[in-house]
Amino acid sequence: MNLQVGKPVTGDELIGREKEIRTIKDLLKAGQSVVLIAPRRFGKTSVLFEVMQELKKEHWFTCYVDLFSVPTLFSLAERITEGVLSNTRLSRLFRKFKDNVVELARQLQIKQEFEGTEFVLGFAQKDPESWQLLEQSIEFIDSYSGKKNARVLAAFDEFGDIKKLDGDRITKLFRSKMQVQKHTAYMFTGSYETVMNNIFIKENAPFYRFARIIRLGYIDFQPFFKYLTHKLEKEGVPYKEATLKRILKTTRGHPYYTQLFLQEYMLIYKVSEKNTLPSFHKIMEHVLLSEQNYLEQFWQSLSSSKEERIIVMKLAEKNASLYSSINRKDINVARGIKSLTGKGVIIKQNEKYLLADPLLEIWIQKYVLR
């Protein structure tokens, strides 16, 4: 069975993001940087990878850094440099000798491409100057590509995580460098509205008006339905259209959960004895089981604020009006909504607030509200 849920998807496996991808590519080609905002698991990394792949085919350089997995300033600089070098053969050399100044210098000297990359020797120094290396690595993105006559897409995934390092100082440094670069377009992604707001949107934000904001929503019914039927047919798994429609109605086209339902569907079918079709309820049971830890933790992360918890519960109940159903002096609904939106827990769709995570809604109905 060929379906790994959780890994970013590209190419034929990437469903329903054509419009966003076209817009992003057009902007990047026009030299406009882009920031992609959506809650976790909405498919940001997938869109980012797809854009990178497509631009690579058009001979762009790319440099990808996932801030989530970057522990220190030094490693941020290192990842950027490695990312830039990954477009040419120098990257192998760098990885191999980066802990050995003498050897790295010797190796670099015999390469014609050496010019302009001398700063990488700083990575092998005993007491590396992290700030200086970061500054040089950001400059390097543009200078190296320029030297090679290529345009470059520098992609920073989960950029909001920059705040775990010296966020303010780093974003200021980025800003000052990026402004003067000629060959580089930047793409950022982030899960937390508030954090991204503070970096990109607020008037005094360091990247104010620097990048165009694109938001990802749920995936449309039609393309996702077609994908589900194709996938099942390819695997030789029979289905009832009604079950697939019910799945999509439940997930609302949330990419991660839809894939998870599909995966559970196929797994249940393959172990079922007389090849009976899995019922919707059975699939749901399995999905809830596999997401149990995640959902419990998510719920607990809200427990520090009674206000937020109550609003989330009311939303899960699908009450017509939050304001009239929460009639308590100690709950400030507007404030709660703002903070939950900022965390990406709720989103606004057709003028109505929703829990962004459709399974959290079901989980709350099942385990909290009863």
Ligand SMILES: Nc1ncnc2c1ncn2[C@@H]1O[C@H](COP(=O)(O)OP(=O)(O)O)[C@@H](O)[C@H]1O
């Ligand atoms: N456009 C899409 N079409 C199909 N599946 C998708 C799509 N986007 C995301 N997915 C599914 O959702 C999962 C999470 O996607 P990912 O890109 O990692 O999200 P994010 O970076 O927003 O957390 C992927 O592993 C994949 O199974």
Ligand SMILES: [Mg+2]
């Ligand atoms: Mg991601």
